Amino acid sequence: GAGVSQSPSNKVTEKGKDVELRCDPISGHTALYWYRQSLGQGLEFLIYFQGNSAPDKSGLPSDRFSAERTGGSVSTLTIQRTQQEDSAVYLCASSLVGTSGGPAYNEQFFGPGTRLTVL
Amino acid sequence: DQQVKQNSPSLSVQEGRISILNCDYTNSMFDYFLWYKKYPAEGPTFLISISSIKDKNEDGRFTVFLNKSAKHLSLHIVPSQPGDSAVYFCAAGNQGGKLIFGQGTELSVKP
Numbered sequence: 001g002a003g004v005s006q007s008p009s010n011k012v013t014e015k016g017k018d019v020e021l022r023c024d025p026i027s028g029h030t031a032l033y034w035y036r037q038s039l040g041q042g043l044e045f046l047i048y049f050q051g052n053s054a055p056d057k058s059g060l061p062s063d064r065f066s067a068e069r070t071g072g073s074v075s076t077l078t079i080q081r082t083q084q085e086d087s088a089v090y091l092c093a094s095s096l097v098g099t100s101g102g103p104a105y106n107e108q109f110f111g112p113g114t115r116l117t118v119l
Numbered sequence: 120d121q122q123v124k125q126n127s128p129s130l131s132v133q134e135g136r137i138s139i140l141n142c143d144y145t146n147s148m149f150d151y152f153l154w155y156k157k158y159p160a161e162g163p164t165f166l167i168s169i170s171s172i173k174d175k176n177e178d179g180r181f182t183v184f185l186n187k188s189a190k191h192l193s194l195h196i197v198p199s200q201p202g203d204s205a206v207y208f209c210a211a212g213n214q215g216g217k218l219i220f221g222q223g224t225e226l227s228v229k230p
Contacts, residue, residue, distance in 0.1 A: 004162070033217060033218075035220075041222060042123075042125075042208060042220045042221055042222040042223050043163070043208060043210075043218075043220040044220075045217045045218065045219065045220075048216065048217045056216070056217060058217075059217070091162055091163070093162075097214070107153065107165045107168065108165070108218060109165070110155075110162030110163045110164070111162050112160070112161055112162050113161075113162050
């Protein structure tokens with residue numbers, strides 16, 4: 001398939017453990033985003049990668065959260081010393097950022113998400 | 120500070136009637152707005168968008184209206200179908216940047 005893929009689809013971990021979540025964006029998409037959705041909440045922005053620019057980390061809730069994007073493609077979101085409040089669905093999205101013509105609608109294509117449960 | 124708000128957590132509509140989902144925002148600098156639809160256990164899927172320079176965009180049964188003076192947008196679905204039942208998120212952003220999402224409205228279309 002040509003869509004955004006994420007792995008694992010579900011992750012159960014114990015409080016205090018580290019977890020890594022993976023995102024494979026759509027080939028050729030220059031921008032990659034991480035969001036999370038806690039129970040009953042909307043989507044909360046975490047971090048954004050655009051090409052070779054420094055990532056926008058303004059949404060990361062604490063220094064236990066970090067993300068990398070290697071080779072401008074695959075991204076890994078790492079949560080260290082997980083806490084129960086980290087339990088959420090973590091969603092990755094990618095987009096082609098328009099640069100010409102009229103307004104560039106930043107349509108982001110989302111993956112199915114990783115459901116993280118911290119016990 | 121909730122920059123994008125969807126004040127109705129749920130909406131129930133009869134099949135064939137119009138569904139109107141509402142969204143308010145506070146930041147007048149947003150360049151564009153989008154609506155996403157989300158089914159359980161799936162990621163959100165893009166539905167329709169509108170630039171801040173327009174006040175209406177239509178795509179089949181879906182129309183988005185933007186009222187910049189009121190900082191309000193709405194999504195109209197007509198006629199509503201049972202398959203439209205899902206959670207709808209409005210989002211706002213600037214070109215090439217992050218999206219700010221509302222809390223979502225769960226639409227239920229009853230046969």
